[in-house]
Amino acid sequence: MSFISCGNGNAADTSNSNAVSTYTSGGNYKRISQTPDPNRKLENLDVKLKIEGMPNGTFYLMGIFAEQYFLVDSLRPVNGVVHFKRDEPVTPGLYYALYPDRSTAIQMIIDADQSFTLSTVDGDIVNSMKVNGSKETEMLYESMKFELGMQPEFNRVGAAFQNLQVGSAEHNALIEEQKQLMDKKVAHLESMFRKDPKSLFTAFKEAGQNPNIKYDFETNGSLSTAYLAELKKEYWTNTNFDDPRLMRTPVISNKLEKYYGSIMPQQPDSIKKYTDILINQCLNNDEYYKYFVNWITLKYEPTKTSLMDAEAVFVHMIQNYFTKERAFWQDTVQTYGIQMRAYEMASSLVGQVGPNVTADGIDGKTYSINDIKTPYIIVYMWNPECEHCAEQTPKLVDLYNNQSPKEFEVYGIAVNTEDDKWRDAVKKYGMPWISVFDPTNKAIYAKYYVDNTPELYILNPERKIIGKNLKVNQVYTIIDRDKEKRGN
Structure with a gap:
């Protein structure tokens, strides 16, 4: 209302x-x-x-x-x-x-x-x-x-x-x-x-x-980094988390919206750090604890945010706060289910080494991500009947074919499909890269998380994940940014 x-x-x-x-x-x-x-x-x-x-x-x-x-x-x-x-x-x-x-x-x-x-x-x-x-x-x-x-x-x-x-x-x-x-x-x-x-x-x-906190501005008129850092630190100082009455006013929800909407930099590490500081202030107050944990987790639920690596925040919240000891409002079955979802996401967070996948290719040979020698690797999770895959796949084919010199290989993994549909789609799109399919899903389970297809990950020369949840037109933005960091 x-x-x-x-x-x-x-x-x-x-x-x-x-x-x-x-x-x-x-x-x-x-x-x-x-x-x-x-x-x-x-x-x-x-x-x-x-x-x-x-x-x-x-x-x-x-x-x-x-x-x-x-x-x-x-x-x-x-x-x-x-x-x-x-x-x-x-x-x-x-x-x-x-x-x-x-x-x-x-x-x-x-x-x-x-x-x-x-x-x-x-x-x-x-x-x-x-x-x-x-x-x-x-x-x-x-x-x-x-x-x-x-x-x-x-x-x-x-x-x-x-x-x-x-x-x-x-x-x-x-x-x-x-x-x-x-x-x-x-x-x-x-x-x-x-x-x-x-x-x-x-x-x-x-x-x-x-x-x-005294206002401090950059020359362009925006608030300074130092001011915002101090604001994040002091934002909740005057809030009494021992007073349950505040939960029956709009002040707590308003502060949360402002804290995560305009004060908090939308970077997983910052979000995790300051979220822990906030929640640690109210561990002994069940109403605040339950509300904060649920509110923050839902905000960064991967399907509901544009944050590149929302899974990092989501996994952090689930592993630390939705435990059977702490999630007192849930039964053990609910807790187990959400813990399993976090487990499936945990291996493919930005900054981690991308897990290896070994599966059979369309020619019957076995292919592994770890055997690829190009500087960069794109792990492309797709489905033959997915509308967005039909839009993105031809763009990725063009991008792949127009590389000069070749900087990346694509390891394409078909998911939630059938063998004949996978083979027909590979031929239809003229996929020039490594294409694999494991009908049992054992080869990819809990490795590269897929919310919606297509899902595109980028691995750098150290095989760390440097980008995910990407469109094809963002591939070179991420690769070029990584090369700049290396001085290339």
Whole structure:
């Protein structure tokens, strides 16, 4: 379910791609939020919503877990009041009273105080909001009003950056002005945090702030490598992983999206390194652990990402976190199945020596990858009835025939087919390279992983895998890049 919230849509700075970091040095941040007493008494839900100019129709009380919204209650106003009431408490978190047409969602923080009244005016939800009985929600709207009041100044400064040269006097002056605005905003928030460090408001808003790292730019205006490296390191510093309430706000899922979407370099080694650092912070919290492990693994599931070697991340996640000891939410059969899939991928990751394959060729002779003498080898996994193979195979034939001098050999492996179909296709395409087929699949099992055919791997002179999941038009890009590294 998607909808538009009033004010700041997620009430967290991580939802705003233009949010600006504070300007002190990283690594010294002392988190203010504290974990509340898990045994504190929760009131039964009793929330009254009064709106001047209230629209007709059914209102919906929505909760959230990670990025999934769920319906708590739905009802129509009676005598101008929407009254959400239960004989039990709801789980603490951020909730939304959703308009009948789903155009507006009125935010509220529900923790121990679950009996309160919200009064406001349609069309001016935030500035007109009055809260009676919920300190958490009162703090939420105080911060939202403050940020709305500052927004014109942030917009003015942001617009003034357009077309300015990085490092110019005008650019530096705007950086300083932006810094002063952020200092004012952060000081206001931190003063609120210190008033009630155990509140969900504090945990939620503090987690949503960017780390305290000074901006550093390259000459082209992009953020510097040093800044991004520090940002990766400090990104989760102000998130309290001992507080389960945060999972019932959008802040955790928003931070994950930003971390892996725009901060993390899309390189398997970096992804694995910083993922381990993140997950190690929440090994003792089952909800965070399960969510992070599943979210990251699904993001880099090989069929769902354009990352060249997504299998490297996927295998790392499965082998380290989807074990029978750690994947407590799965039964042993599910764990075994996903472990076997990772095992099948593990031998053909970029940077590893490509495994040898020995199989019978179309002439009845036996051929091995390790016997090939050309500097580079293309391992081409294909199927005679595959549409994409019909598109890519003729291109590979042309590329092969036009080599001068010959730099690569192709070791073509037919998969999931029958002997006569393989032979007919080899003749049809005029494949000039080594073509093999093993109807038992024993020769290739757990060696070169194939998600979808055709699958194209490139091995360099040391027979290390330097490219995979490639199209034919990318072959020389990968080979030339490897030759440059060698100084050829």
